[in-house]
Amino acid sequence: MAGDADVIVVGAGLAGLVAATEIADAGKRVIVIDQEGEQSLGGQAFWSLGGLFLVNSPAQRRLGIRDSYDLALQDWMGSAGFDRDEDLWPKRWAEAYVAFAADEKREWLRAMGHRIFPVVGWAERGGYDAMSHGNSVPRFHVSWGTGPGIVAPFERRARQAQASGRLTFRFRHRVDALTITGGSVDGVSGTILQPDSAERGESSSRKASGDFTLHAQAVIVASGGIGGNHDLVRQNWPKRLGEAPNNMISGVPDHVDGRMIGITEAAGARLINRDRMWHYVEGIRNWNPIWPRHGIRILPGPSSMWFDAKGQRLPSPLFPGSDTLGQLHYIMSTGYDYSWFVLTQSIIRKEFALSGSEQNPDLTGKNWLMTARRATNKGAPGPVEAFKTHGADFIVRDNLADLVTGMNALSGNDLLKTRDLRLQIEARDREIANPFTKDNQVMNIHNSRRYIGDRLIRTAKPHQILDPSHGPLIAVKLNILTRKTLGGFETDLDSRVFGSNGQIMPGLYAAGEAAGFGGGGMHGYRSLEGTFLGGCLFSGRSAGRAAAKAVG
Numbered sequence: 001m002a003g004d005a006d007v008i009v010v011g012a013g014l015a016g017l018v019a020a021t022e023i024a025d026a027g028k029r030v031i032v033i034d035q036e037g038e039q040s041l042g043g044q045a046f047w048s049l050g051g052l053f054l055v056n057s058p059a060q061r062r063l064g065i066r067d068s069y070d071l072a073l074q075d076w077m078g079s080a081g082f083d084r085d086e087d088l089w090p091k092r093w094a095e096a097y098v099a100f101a102a103d104e105k106r107e108w109l110r111a112m113g114h115r116i117f118p119v120v121g122w123a124e125r126g127g128y129d130a131m132s133h134g135n136s137v138p139r140f141h142v143s144w145g146t147g148p149g150i151v152a153p154f155e156r157r158a159r160q161a162q163a164s165g166r167l168t169f170r171f172r173h174r175v176d177a178l179t180i181t182g183g184s185v186d187g188v189s190g191t192i193l194q195p196d197s198a199e200r201g202e203s204s205s206r207k208a209s210g211d212f213t214l215h216a217q218a219v220i221v222a223s224g225g226i227g228g229n230h231d232l233v234r235q236n237w238p239k240r241l242g243e244a245p246n247n248m249i250s251g252v253p254d255h256v257d258g259r260m261i262g263i264t265e266a267a268g269a270r271l272i273n274r275d276r277m278w279h280y281v282e283g284i285r286n287w288n289p290i291w292p293r294h295g296i297r298i299l300p301g302p303s304s305m306w307f308d309a310k311g312q313r314l315p316s317p318l319f320p321g322s323d324t325l326g327q328l329h330y331i332m333s334t335g336y337d338y339s340w341f342v343l344t345q346s347i348i349r350k351e352f353a354l355s356g357s358e359q360n361p362d363l364t365g366k367n368w369l370m371t372a373r374r375a376t377n378k379g380a381p382g383p384v385e386a387f388k389t390h391g392a393d394f395i396v397r398d399n400l401a402d403l404v405t406g407m408n409a410l411s412g413n414d415l416l417k418t419r420d421l422r423l424q425i426e427a428r429d430r431e432i433a434n435p436f437t438k439d440n441q442v443m444n445i446h447n448s449r450r451y452i453g454d455r456l457i458r459t460a461k462p463h464q465i466l467d468p469s470h471g472p473l474i475a476v477k478l479n480i481l482t483r484k485t486l487g488g489f490e491t492d493l494d495s496r497v498f499g500s501n502g503q504i505m506p507g508l509y510a511a512g513e514a515a516g517f518g519g520g521g522m523h524g525y526r527s528l529e530g531t532f533l534g535g536c537l538f539s540g541r542s543a544g545r546a547a548a549k550a551v552g
């Protein structure tokens with residue numbers, strides 16, 4: 001048999017690992033190539049919170065949540081807003097993916113030893129109507145062990161395949177081109193990078209030590225998105241979200257450089273929906289950074305008051321946790337690329353979670369005792385308190401006037417007036433006295449507390465922001481944080497890539513973020529969250545299975 005392997009997988013992130021393990025398990029030989037060192041195995045997924053979109057799971061049912069494929073599909077389509085000719089395959093992927101999340105996904109993972117934290121989170125709650133954006137019910141299932149907990153089963157399978165000789169890793173190999181013979185993609189060529197002892201997630205050197213060429217009957221591109229490359233993010237920034245922000249922080253390591261996207265496109269692959277992206281508006285600068293411009297996303301509960309740079313409360317329903325892109329659009333329309341949370345110690349204690357495995361040592365370390373303290377502790381979790389103390393974007397004061405002075409000093413202007421903020425906060429505070437209200441955000445808080453998961457660990461008891469017994473007051477300056485690429489290479493349901501001429505490119509497959517998590521953009525415009533890791537699992541699996549079958 002010609003070739004160095006049956007299949008080559010570019011990228012040892014989650015999508016690449018899933019694809020490679022499926023190929024090896026089908027008895028085929030696979031080479032997994034990554035520009036980073038072995039210490040970065042698992043790519044972004046290692047750093048993730050491990051949140052997974054599951055539909056009608058036992059965990060949901062135990063918490064009294066009634067979910068179904070139909071309800072989830074309604075939510076998905078309302079969020080995706082598919083409206084383009086090239087949405088044909090993305091929409092098919094969306095339907096198939098929701099079916100996977102409602103059926104096979106949980107058991108498939110469970111059989112590999114994956115487990116879930118029992119309190120299901122409620123991300124992207126929308127706030128418009130039943131057919132618009134958002135999750136009607138909580139569906140965000142955090143992996144027990146967070147990101148490492150979702151990587152582990154696939155790393156284990158990969159190591160077994162490696163031991164049996166069916167899988168080979170080539171770390172510090174950077175692909176620079178795809179090779180095509182007789183119209184079929186049949187290999188890759190690139191640069192061997194010098195060994196680098198940089199810790200996982202840190203930037204590694206790009207110094208070359210040689211070249212390589214490898215051949216196989218098929219190549220799967222699983223190289224991730226563009227979120228670490230701010231030039232590319234700006235270049236593809238959609239006008240519908242306003243101007244690209246001047247200041248952005250990075251929610252992903254440097255290796256999410258988008259370079260392989262350009263290389264694959266240059267080989268003839270059809271990239272669609274490149275203007276669809278998923279960036280967060282609740283980014284804070286990491287006081288203890290791992291990668292350049294390292295930012296962390298706050299996963300906010302519903303109670304913080306949200307103000308734009310000039311001190312206007314964000315309009316309904318743009319409350320914390322409702323509609324990421326709606327918030328991004330609004331914030332960019334203010335002419336500034338930041339906004340503010342104003343909250344109390346009682347709110348931060350119960351409602352602030354930070355996205356990232358390293359920010360959740362209790363869940364990542366699978367420590368039940370530490371995790372239980374989320375419900376009982378007087379303070380916020382340790383990593384949140386550390387941000388409150390050391391984070392450049394946090395201001396903590398005993399009274400509003402001092403808080404506003406600190407906020408203006410931090411942004412280097414005097415846009416905020418204590419009088420304006422006080423007026424709005426006091427008005428909101430008057431709405432707290434009754435269990436009913438006309439303030440939509442306060443209604444939203446009452447709604448959250450009807451869900452036991454939120455009442456336990458995600459939503460503070462309603463109280464007045466200016467009540468000193470809930471203090472001190474806290475302001476957090478929120479930056480725009482780059483993260484996910486929603487567009488990608490157009491593929492059929494077997495993850496086979498279409499060429500720019502509309503025909504399948506023989507030998508070429510794409511999976512994970514590079515494929516827009518399937519089909520070239522199965523999320524459409526918006527995500528329901530927890531759908532990215534799941535998209536890597538689903539598209540990685542289909543690419544691996546289809547490629548293994550095709551190579552005979």
Ligand SMILES: Cc1cc2nc3c(=O)[nH]c(=O)nc-3n(C[C@H](O)[C@H](O)[C@H](O)COP(=O)(O)OP(=O)(O)OC[C@H]3O[C@@H](n4cnc5c(N)ncnc54)[C@H](O)[C@@H]3O)c2cc1C
Nearest residue numbers: 011013014015035043044048051175224512513530532533
């Ligand atoms: C902090 C954080 C929290 C997150 N939380 C969640 C969550 O809770 N739920 C969720 O669903 N999603 C979450 N995500 C998103 C999710 O983790 C990613 O979208 C997903 O892991 C992407 O996987 P991938 O395999 O497609 O790409 P990657 O993980 O980016 O892997 C791609 C690999 O390809 C390699 N590569 C790239 N180009 C080349 C080249 N030319 N040659 C050789 N190798 C190359 C890279 O070095 C990298 O190792 C989070 C992400 C982060 C960073």
